[in-house]
Amino acid sequence: MNEVAPTTLNAEIAPSTGRHGFVADWSSDQRAFRTVSWGKAMMWVFLLSDTFVFSCFLIAYMTARMSTTVPWPMPSEVFSLEVSGHHFPLLLIAIMTFVLISSSGTMAMAVNFGYRRDRRKTAVLMLATALLGAAFVGMQAFEWTKLISEGVRPWGNPWGAEQFGASFFMITGFHGTHVTIGVIFLLIMARKVWRGDFDDGRRGFFTSRKGNYEIVEITGLYWHFVDLVWVFIFALFYLW
């Protein structure tokens, strides 16, 4: 117990790490998230709230699926594609997954180049991310069109439990909206990076503050979250 007091006293000078750091960060009169800027902390808090929104959708879907007496449509059959006479289950979904993971990869590298103040590479990688995101939304639009033409509606479908359509449109629609917003945000930020706003301290966007390359990381947090949600949708909706 003797070592707790000095840790707290010295917290301003040399922040301790691990469990002692956890106690010290929360116990003294100070900013709890000492190495995290407000922008990043607020994005994380927003993502936390979004986690609960998506969780409610997925749990509602789970409840509907587990409690229905009518058989649930087989996702690997519903979402299968015929390519040159060969039958592939979930082919489009697999491609969409790889596209979204790739966009997460380019985004992570964009953040890295941002902190190295390499604005051209950052902007190009952000544009690549936006392009992959747009491709994802395009494929999702194709998937929706295919399913709607096959007769899937929020109140029914030709294969089984009626809740299938409602769950599908709600979950993937909400996710697709997030991807679309992410693409728009990426384009705005890529333009600012390309123009060099974060090098010459140009003011603007939401506030009149000077931006810095941390906004690239914050945009990245949102983008990775969209990918993260897809991981859960892919596993729980398509592979169940």
Added chain:
Amino acid sequence: MSQPTSHADIQPATEGKGQHHPIRLYLVVWAWLFILSTCSYLVDYFQLAGYLRWSLILSFMALKAGLIVAVFMHMAWERLAFVYAILLPPTLLLVFVGIMIFESDYTLLSRVTFFSAGS
């Protein structure tokens, strides 16, 4: 992980300095995400079923989610006070899931009972 290459690595994420990690790390994680996604697709392709399917799908899902949060979103380098504040609340969702599994089992039971009795 890699050796610290700069001062920013030794004292991670001091405000304004940002996260500095080698590009190689991201490429390795990217490759792993591809491998894990392929594995979970193959689970469906070979039509594995039952507990094997479930445990494989859920472990691949957890591994992918962990990699994204830890490396891409830099949670592995944040201070513990922040990590707990963000990552502990979602664990409560497991309780919610448990409640709803209980509830849907009950709903299914009553549906089976009444639907079969009524028809």
